Amino acid sequence: MTIQQLSSYIALAIALQVAAFVAVVLFQKWRDYRRVGSSTAMGSDAAPAQDLPPASEVPGSWSGYREFRVQRKEFEDRNQSICSFYCVPVDGQALPPFKPGQFLTFRLNVHTGRDAKSIVRCYSLSHAPDPGYYRVTIKRMGPPHGKPELPPGVSSNYFHDQVEVGTVLTVKAPSGHFYLRDVDQSPVVLIGGGIGITPMLSMLETTLSLTPGREVWLFYGIRNGREHIMKAKLCDLAQRHPNFHLHVCYSRPEPEDIPGRDFQHASHVNIGLLRQTLNLRPYHFYICGPRQMMESLVPALADWGVDPDCIHYEAFGPSTVPKLTKASKEPPAPRPAAAALPKVRFAASAIERQWDTRADSLLEFAEDLGLSVPSGCRAGSCGSCQTKIVSGEVETSKEPDFDVTTGCCLLCISKPKSDLVLSL
Ligand SMILES: Cc1cc2nc3c(=O)[nH]c(=O)nc-3n(C[C@H](O)[C@H](O)[C@H](O)COP(=O)(O)OP(=O)(O)OC[C@H]3O[C@@H](n4cnc5c(N)ncnc54)[C@H](O)[C@@H]3O)c2cc1C
Ligand code: FES
Structure with missing residues (x-):
């Protein structure tokens, strides 16, 4: 055997040992990820939450509608199309706590021309629970893109144009099964697209104030700086909490939007970005955003290998995200014959x-x-x-x-x- 052959054999043996070591480490990490991911499962859009009593049974809660007075109204974006409404109970009694991610249901008497109609709409609470007030953050909805002949959104325009400080609104108690689970403080990834950021703000604020050591990521997708809400507050939180990782994505940045200062990524929030950015950890994902975002991201996370029980999502309107179950990769049942x-x-x-x-x-x-x-x-x-x-x-x-x-x-x-x- 020549010296060159011997060196080649030694190099090959070392390479094989390194490869085996890397494979073992990766396998262990993958096994831990699967094990922790499934043992911490506490429900999601796929699994009904069993641990939450109906809203009316929460101590201090109420059934039916209760009157609230608007105490403060504050625009949150440069476009002035997203506004927060701070509401205090007319009866002056302390408010029951809510789970971060839950929403309020409003019944509004809206006057359009000579007609008055009663409508019902839901708005997420956008802050950490506080016994003194509830805050909702509402986006003004124009007519659908390319259809200016259609009327704009009834409720959101009513809030922006007719609800003022002092207006009394009727509101149902906080409810909803999309909320932050505190499963032994496992790391969380919050993903908010557009106005879908509102429940994430509540989850973020609550986490950072109650469990400041918890690892939390926020991916916030908007078109550009004009739509960016609560920018200073989010940056401040990221600076003060080293375990909070803020990633702002502008899909269509404008010339005045500066990368690094205003946003981190010139893209949508997509699976590629999540895979590049996140370490292999047993995250719980919470997602709320526009239909396209939900319809691509939720199945992509499942395809990536995230346990469906660790993917929690909510749509603000009708959405066609398929119900995510462990069996969701099975082919759909054949369509029945018309008869x-x-x-x-x-x-x-x-x-x-x-x-x-x-x-x-x-x-x-x-x-x-x-x-x-x-x-x-x-x-x-x-x-x-x-x-x-x-x-x-x-x-x-x-x-x-x-x-x-x-x-x-x-x-x-x-x-x-x-x-x-x-x-x-
Ligand atoms: C659980 C939950 C939480 C929510 N949280 C928030 C929140 O925090 N912030 C927030 O801003 N929103 C939130 N929403 C959405 C909110 O409830 C309303 O759906 C939203 O404000 C639009 O209501 P609207 O009455 O203004 O619009 P609608 O009157 O319901 O109209 C909706 C859209 O349809 C268009 N339209 C009107 N007529 C037609 C027609 N003939 N054909 C087709 N389109 C038409 C309108 O122009 C508008 O763009 C939430 C929804 C849910 C379910
Ligand atoms: S319309 Fe709100 S539950 Fe069906």
Whole structure:
């Protein structure tokens, strides 16, 4: 054997040893990640939260609506299209605590021209719990892009234009199952797109004040600096808490937006960015944002290998993020033949039709038939569309945020599973 051959064998043996060592370390990290990720699971959009009593059973809470007076109104962005409303109870009693991520349900009497109508809308609490006040942060909604002929958002414009300091609003107690779990302080990744940042602000503030040592990441996606809310406050928090990692993403920065100073990434919040930035750790992910963001990010996290029980998400309106379960990678069930489609009967209206698979929900189906159905959030949160099931079964596209009465369903997130008779 020559000296060169011997050196090659020695080099090869060393390389093999290093490779084996790296493989063992990676395997151990992967095993720890899987083990901690699944043992800390406490529910998500896929698993109903069992640990939270209905809102009305929280000590100091109330059922139905309570009056609040607006004490302060404050714009949060340079565009002046996002405004915070600080609300104090008219009765002066202390407010019950809420879980960071929960929302308030408002019933508003809105005057449009000569008509007045009562509408219901939900808004996330955007701060850490405080017995003195509740704060919601609301974005003014214009007509959909490219459709200026349509009317702008009713509730958000009412808040911006007609709700002033001193206005009295009627509000249901905080509720919702999308909230920060404190599972033994496992590290959390908060992802907020656009106005979807509001529940994340509450989670962030609460974490940093109650468990300041917890590792927390915030990925905040907006188009540019004009939409950036609470910028100074977020930077200040990041400077004061070394375990808080702030990543602001501008998808369309403007010339005056300076990388490093105003934002960290010129992109959307996407899976590539998360994979590059996050270490291999058993994170719990909390996501709220526009439809496109949710529809790409939630399945991408699952594909990356994140345990579905560690992915928690909420949409502010109808969303088509598929229900995430451990079995969600199985192929979808074949579509039933037209003749096999269930029949839906609306008893009080004496209307019966075969289910139309083009309808996103029973609410849409009923509205297409000309029925007048109360609705608010259209996302399973406010309870306005709750309807009694006389017979049959429904399946839901997501876990409801509203605590549904036994024997009822929320039309906005339900489809028939069998022939169905509804009381409506
Ligand atoms: C749990 C939860 C929490 C939420 N938290 C927040 C929050 O913290 N901050 C926040 O700002 N929002 C939040 N939302 C969203 C909020 O509840 C409202 O949905 C939002 O303010 C829009 O309501 P709106 O009445 O202004 O608009 P709507 O009147 O409901 O209209 C919505 C959109 O439809 C358009 N439109 C009107 N007519 C038509 C038509 N014929 N065809 C098609 N489009 C039409 C409108 O122009 C508008 O763009 C939350 C929602 C939920 C479910
Ligand atoms: S409309 Fe709000 S729960 Fe259905």
